Amino acid sequence: MTKVHGNTSGLKKAQLKSLENLYRRRIEPGRIGSPELARNLAELSADVRREVSVLIDRRGRVLSVSVADAKGTELPENRQGENRLSGYHLLHTHPRGGELSKSDLSTLFMRRLDAVSAIEVDSEGRPGRVHTAHLTPPGSAAEEEDWRILPAVPSYEIDEFDLGAQVSALEEEIARAARTREAQKEREQAILVQIDTGEVDAEERLAELGELARTAGAAVVYRELVYRRNLKAGTLVGAGKLEELTSRAYHLDADLVIFGQELGPAQAREIEAATGLKVVDRTQLILDIFAQHAQGQESRLQVELAQLRYMKPRLLGAGAQLSRIGASGGSAASGAIGTRGPGETKLELDRRRINDRIAFLEGQLREVAVRREQRRKSRARNDVPVVGIVGYTNAGKSTLLNALTHAAEEPRRVLAENKLFATLRPTSRQGYLSGVGQVVLTDTVGFIRDLPADLSRAFRATLEEIGDSDVLVHVLDASSDAAELHFEAVTRILDDLELADLPAVVALNKVDQARPAELARLQERLEQAGVQTVAISAFKRQGLDELRDAVATALHRQGFAQPGYAEMQSQLAHGAD
Numbered sequence: 001m002t003k004v005h006g007n008t009s010g011l012k013k014a015q016l017k018s019l020e021n022l023y024r025r026r027i028e029p030g031r032i033g034s035p036e037l038a039r040n041l042a043e044l045s046a047d048v049r050r051e052v053s054v055l056i057d058r059r060g061r062v063l064s065v066s067v068a069d070a071k072g073t074e075l076p077e078n079r080q081g082e083n084r085l086s087g088y089h090l091l092h093t094h095p096r097g098g099e100l101s102k103s104d105l106s107t108l109f110m111r112r113l114d115a116v117s118a119i120e121v122d123s124e125g126r127p128g129r130v131h132t133a134h135l136t137p138p139g140s141a142a143e144e145e146d147w148r149i150l151p152a153v154p155s156y157e158i159d160e161f162d163l164g165a166q167v168s169a170l171e172e173e174i175a176r177a178a179r180t181r182e183a184q185k186e187r188e189q190a191i192l193v194q195i196d197t198g199e200v201d202a203e204e205r206l207a208e209l210g211e212l213a214r215t216a217g218a219a220v221v222y223r224e225l226v227y228r229r230n231l232k233a234g235t236l237v238g239a240g241k242l243e244e245l246t247s248r249a250y251h252l253d254a255d256l257v258i259f260g261q262e263l264g265p266a267q268a269r270e271i272e273a274a275t276g277l278k279v280v281d282r283t284q285l286i287l288d289i290f291a292q293h294a295q296g297q298e299s300r301l302q303v304e305l306a307q308l309r310y311m312k313p314r315l316l317g318a319g320a321q322l323s324r325i326g327a328s329g330g331s332a333a334s335g336a337i338g339t340r341g342p343g344e345t346k347l348e349l350d351r352r353r354i355n356d357r358i359a360f361l362e363g364q365l366r367e368v369a370v371r372r373e374q375r376r377k378s379r380a381r382n383d384v385p386v387v388g389i390v391g392y393t394n395a396g397k398s399t400l401l402n403a404l405t406h407a408a409e410e411p412r413r414v415l416a417e418n419k420l421f422a423t424l425r426p427t428s429r430q431g432y433l434s435g436v437g438q439v440v441l442t443d444t445v446g447f448i449r450d451l452p453a454d455l456s457r458a459f460r461a462t463l464e465e466i467g468d469s470d471v472l473v474h475v476l477d478a479s480s481d482a483a484e485l486h487f488e489a490v491t492r493i494l495d496d497l498e499l500a501d502l503p504a505v506v507a508l509n510k511v512d513q514a515r516p517a518e519l520a521r522l523q524e525r526l527e528q529a530g531v532q533t534v535a536i537s538a539f540k541r542q543g544l545d546e547l548r549d550a551v552a553t554a555l556h557r558q559g560f561a562q563p564g565y566a567e568m569q570s571q572l573a574h575g576a577d
């Protein structure tokens with residue numbers, strides 16, 4: 001391993017030989033360099049008229065020699081964990097003189113070097129002043145920068161600075177700070193990145209990402225909308241932005257970055273490598289929430305199937321990801337974001353076993369579908385009208401089901417909470433509508449825009465069950481800034497499921513916390529589009545009678561009526577007591 005890295009094109013044999021000889025150099029451990037090494041580097045650098053750099057480990061050995069600036073220096077890939085430094089320092093020349101450059105300092109930070117030093121070289125090839133910088137501990141309020149630049153020294157004093165002592169002090173400080181924070185911290189801390197490519201609703205998307213993150217159990221410590229007209233192939237946002245985010249994460253003690261767009265397998269790996277942080281995309285986040293909330297056999301099967309399908313293309317050469325998944329216990333409740341699984345199955349399977357597992361799950365789900373079909377037929381014979389409650393996630397569907405069926409007491413009550421995708425399993429309850437009689441109300445999984453394809457495929461059967469409804473109650477959170485976007489997303493999904501023709505009543509929910517003017521505008525716009533709306537508060541039980549009437553009318557139009565109801569009506573109309 002004595003190869004000279006970097007731009008060696010056009011160098012003479014003798015020059016290469018002298019560069020290779022640098023590998024034989026040793027310096028006193030814990031020093032930046034020696035005056036001899038500084039002279040040697042300056043001479044070579046002047047000779048080849050390029051920057052020359054060496055990477056030195058803590059035992060004073062030269063690990064790599066590169067004809068390159070700091071950024072281009074050959075560095076070993078292994079990271080020593082986020083609370084440690086890399087264990088190497090970089091010593092290189094500045095043939096045109098000058099202090100440490102922005103790129104030198106960013107290499108120091110991004111590669112977690114013990115230190116970076118630049119030796120100025122004069123026109124005669126003699127070493128001049130040496131500039132050195134090392135990192136500062138994370139979150140130290142006094143420090144503006146991620147690094148501290150030491151006063152420059154002449155090259156003959158290069159071995160006076162005790163880098164070893166500095167590094168142990170710094171590592172101890174980093175470790176101590178990490179321990180305290182770890183002890184205080186209950187949830188994973190996340191940085192959110194939503195890329196804004198010019199769409200009107202980028203802000204809402206970021207807000208929704210925040211809700212998803214919160215539901216998944218993360219504490220959001222920083223969020224950013226990154227405007228990018230053109231996405232960078234590898235890292236989406238580009239190296240500079242990643243560096244900025246890494247610095248933020250360092251100071252805010254964030255464990256992971258969550259991207260609002262779906263990342264390709266290679267992209268996730270590249271961003272992970274560049275930032276040293278765990279990277280999760282929106283799809284993974286949603287899968288994770290589904291995994292946490294999955295109850296009952298069918299949802300568990302569906303979630304696991306979706307997770308496996310998402311993961312399969314990402315397993316090729318994804319060492320980090322694999323070990324990450326393998327590290328979790330696989331139980332729904334524990335584990336870190338992006339690693340939770342619905343069942344007891346550990347996901348450290350190779351691709352073939354994944355294919356087997358996928359086939360198995362598909363088979364199981366087919367069986368469930370058959371049973372579902374049988375249930376469905378027996379219900380159809382019942383002739384009881386079915387009211388399907390649909391809507392965007394967290395709109396208040398389950399709360400409405402509880403309110404309409406008076407199922408306020410356990411165990412009849414359906415779980416309703418301020419979490420996205422609280423409901424994953426369709427739940428039916430008997431209800432009563434005056435003028436109609438017995439009805440079945442069905443609450444189901446919430447919708448979300450850009451539902452990950454793997455999930456929508458896995459939940460297809462569940463979603464299709466909505467098709468059994470005779471009328472839909474579309475619950476819309478009228479207090480949300482994104483209400484119209486939610487309405488459109490739900491409409492689009494119903495369209496995809498070929499359910500757009502079902503008669504529907506839109507329940508504008510949460511009017512208790514909606515701004516009256518906004519509510520009126522929303523109602524007006526929907527009515528103009530030919531949509532029937534009723535303003536309600538499922539929580540405060542307001543407007544429920546109006547909603548019941550609207551549903552009953554829609555059912556009447558479908559030909560449902562309580563036996564004898566028509567006669568009673570006509571008797572009333574004719575004044576018979």
Ligand SMILES: Nc1nc2c(ncn2[C@@H]2O[C@H](COP(=O)(O)OP(=O)(O)OP(=O)(O)O)[C@@H](O)[C@H]2O)c(=O)[nH]1
Pocket residue numbers: 391392393394395396397398399400415416417418419420421422423424444445446447509510511512513536537538539540
């Ligand atoms: N202020 C207010 N909050 C409501 C109202 N209806 C529901 N909520 C709250 O909204 C949150 C979500 O309610 P859920 O009934 O779980 O919503 P959902 O549509 O079933 O949600 P998912 O099953 O997660 O898709 C809960 O915190 C409810 O208490 C309402 O009329 N007013």
Ligand SMILES: [Mg+2]
Pocket residue numbers: 397398399415416422423443444
């Ligand atoms: Mg629900």
